[in-house]
Amino acid sequence: AQSVTQPDIHITVSEGASLELRCNYSYGATPYLFWYVQSPGQGLQLLLKYFSGDTLVQGIKGFEAEFKRSQSSFNLRKPSVHWSDAAEYFCAVGRPRVFGNEKLTFGTGTRLTIIP
Amino acid sequence: DTAVSQTPKYLVTQMGNDKSIKCEQNLGHDTMYWYKQDSKKFLKIMFSYNNKELIINETVPNRFSPKSPDKAHLNLHINSLELGDSAVYFCASSLPPLAGGTDTQYFGPGTRLTVL
Numbered sequence: 001a002q003s004v005t006q007p008d009i010h011i012t013v014s015e016g017a018s019l020e021l022r023c024n025y026s027y028g029a030t031p032y033l034f035w036y037v038q039s040p041g042q043g044l045q046l047l048l049k050y051f052s053g054d055t056l057v058q059g060i061k062g063f064e065a066e067f068k069r070s071q072s073s074f075n076l077r078k079p080s081v082h083w084s085d086a087a088e089y090f091c092a093v094g095r096p097r098v099f100g101n102e103k104l105t106f107g108t109g110t111r112l113t114i115i116p
Numbered sequence: 117d118t119a120v121s122q123t124p125k126y127l128v129t130q131m132g133n134d135k136s137i138k139c140e141q142n143l144g145h146d147t148m149y150w151y152k153q154d155s156k157k158f159l160k161i162m163f164s165y166n167n168k169e170l171i172i173n174e175t176v177p178n179r180f181s182p183k184s185p186d187k188a189h190l191n192l193h194i195n196s197l198e199l200g201d202s203a204v205y206f207c208a209s210s211l212p213p214l215a216g217g218t219d220t221q222y223f224g225p226g227t228r229l230t231v232l
Binding site for chain 2: 034036044046049103106108109
């Protein structure tokens with residue numbers, strides 16, 4: 001069964017500092033990998049995704065993530081955070097199949113706090 | 117021009133009542149999903165429908181009954197509501213590569229259900 005681990009429940013970063021959110025997955029083959037962001041009281045917005053090809057993927061809002069098969073990781077990074085980045089971040093793994101991804105398995109989320 | 121919409125946004129009701137949550141997508145996707153987010157923000161798949169056919173039912177109590185009148189709608193009906201049903205329910209949709217899509221799930225804004 002697929003699973004996702006986000007080891008950091010809560011991270012606090014100063015505005016302008018760099019950010020890395022960790023994600024480790026367990027899956028028997030190459031999975032589909034996603035990062036979603038949930039702002040307070042809001043729905044889930046897709047930041048970026050990895051299906052295949054280039055292991056460094058660029059997303060919206062200046063985020064990027066790197067797929068490392070050897071470490072079963074898909075860490076999210078941003079070189080300089082803004083106060084508006086404060087939110088809950090979810091890593092998710094999907095199981096590709098012929099007729100499309102059937103479900104996403106989510107990590108428990110990392111809450112990001114930005115301090116001035 | 118909302119992609120995935122849910123109604124209502126908030127739902128407060130008494131234990132034992134029956135309620136429905138509606139979901140509509142205008143993305144032309146053929147796969148729709150319901151996820152439940154608990155008080156600890158953990159997201160878990162409940163159901164998945166592909167072209168109005170149920171393809172995933174993740175051991176959800178049979179008090180929960182999804183209904184898909186057409187590809188663009190997936191409603192969730194809940195009978196005999198219990199305190200433990202209090203959560204945020206998210207609808208999502210996707211289109212598999214076989215159908216010309218990218219297999220990415222797009223989420224609605226969520227429905228916060230509170231059972232008193």
